[in-house]
Amino acid sequence: MVSNMKYIPHLFFIIIFHYCFAFAHTITEIKEMVEEELEREKFIDHIIVRLNAGSNLKNAKDIELLATEYALNSNKVKLLVTSNGHEYSLEGISTEAIIIPTLTRKVNKGELLNEDMFGEIKYPKDKLSGLIIQDTKEIIGKSAKKTLQPNKPIRPSELMSPTIINKGQKVTLQFNKTALIIETLGVALEAGGLDDIIKFKNIDSGKLVIGRIKNAQVVEVGGQI
The missing domain is CATH 3.90.1210.10 (Antifreeze-like/N-acetylneuraminic acid synthase C-terminal domain)
Structure with a gap:
C-alpha cells in the first residue's frame, strides 16, 4: 500500500504516499489506517486521530487515502483523500490513547x-x-x-452491586464496639447490594440507623442500636 516515503529532517515531517485504488474505504477505516501509521512512526502503543471530515465524506464508502502528512513532534495531521472522482484535503489531530x-x-x-x-x-x-x-x-x-x-x-x-437485601426485609443489625458485638433485629427501609450503606429501622427501639450491608442477612451499623 505504501510505495514511497519522503523524509524532511529539518522539519521532522513525514509524508507517506499511498496507492490503494483497488480498495474502497470509509472515513472510519481511513482514520484507523492513519492511527496505525502514527503508532509505528512515533513508537506509541495507541493513538486516536480526530478528523474534520465534512458531511460529504462521513457516509462515503469509496474513499482512498493518497497521502498522509504529519510532524513527529506535533499532534497535527493532514490527509489527502479521493472520493467519487474528487480530491479532499483533511486536517485533524492525534492524541495518545x-x-x-x-x-x-x-x-x-x-x-x-x-x-x-x-x-x-x-x-x-x-x-x-x-x-x-x-x-x-x-x-x-x-x-x-x-x-x-x-x-x-x-x-x-x-x-x-446486585440487590441482596430488599426494602422491608428483616435483617440482623450488628453493632461492633472493640471486642463487644451487639446484635438485634431490624428492617430495611431501602434495597441495597453488598457494601451499600442504606437505612434500617431497629425493630426493638423503633430508631432509624444507617448500616453497611455485609451479606444478605447481616448489616453492620455504626451508631446506637
Whole structure:
C-alpha cells in the first residue's frame, strides 16, 4: 500500500504516499489506517486521530487515502483523500490513547454484567480520570444502574452491586464496639447490594440507623442500636 516515503529532517515531517485504488474505504477505516501509521512512526502503543471530515465524506464508502502528512513532534495531521472522482484535503489531530473496556451491546437497567458483554476501545489519555473504569474486574458482577450503550466508557456511577437485601426485609443489625458485638433485629427501609450503606429501622427501639450491608442477612451499623 505504501510505495514511497519522503523524509524532511529539518522539519521532522513525514509524508507517506499511498496507492490503494483497488480498495474502497470509509472515513472510519481511513482514520484507523492513519492511527496505525502514527503508532509505528512515533513508537506509541495507541493513538486516536480526530478528523474534520465534512458531511460529504462521513457516509462515503469509496474513499482512498493518497497521502498522509504529519510532524513527529506535533499532534497535527493532514490527509489527502479521493472520493467519487474528487480530491479532499483533511486536517485533524492525534492524541495518545489507552485501551479501556466497553460494552459490545446495549445493557438494560438492572441487568447483571458478565465478561461475555465486553470489548475494548481506545480512549484519549488526556481525558482519562477516576470517573472512567479501566479494568473489567471493577465491572463484572455489578448491575447497570441505568441503560448503558455500547462502545462508550463505563463509569462507576453507572453501576451498582446486585440487590441482596430488599426494602422491608428483616435483617440482623450488628453493632461492633472493640471486642463487644451487639446484635438485634431490624428492617430495611431501602434495597441495597453488598457494601451499600442504606437505612434500617431497629425493630426493638423503633430508631432509624444507617448500616453497611455485609451479606444478605447481616448489616453492620455504626451508631446506637
